Amino acid sequence: xxxxxxxxxxxxLKKLKTKKYxxxxxxxxxxxxxxxxxxxxxxxxxxxCLE
Ligand SMILES: [Zn+2]
Numbered sequence: 674x675x676x677x678x679x680x681x682x683x684x685x686l687k688k689l690k691t692k693k694y695x696x697x698x699x700x701x702x703x704x705x706x707x708x709x710x711x712x713x714x715x716x717x718x719x720x721x722c723l724e
Pocket of ligand 1: 696697698699700701712713714715716717
């Protein structure tokens, strides 16, 4: 008896530390990474971390 367990899918999922941010300028909420997060909506750097 030879049973195949299927392909070994060794997927390395890199867990990126995304945090929730809110733009103070337009109120848009989005996920961002890093220190300097720019609002994708209005390109403002005036963002606030919600976590
Ligand atoms: Zn914005």
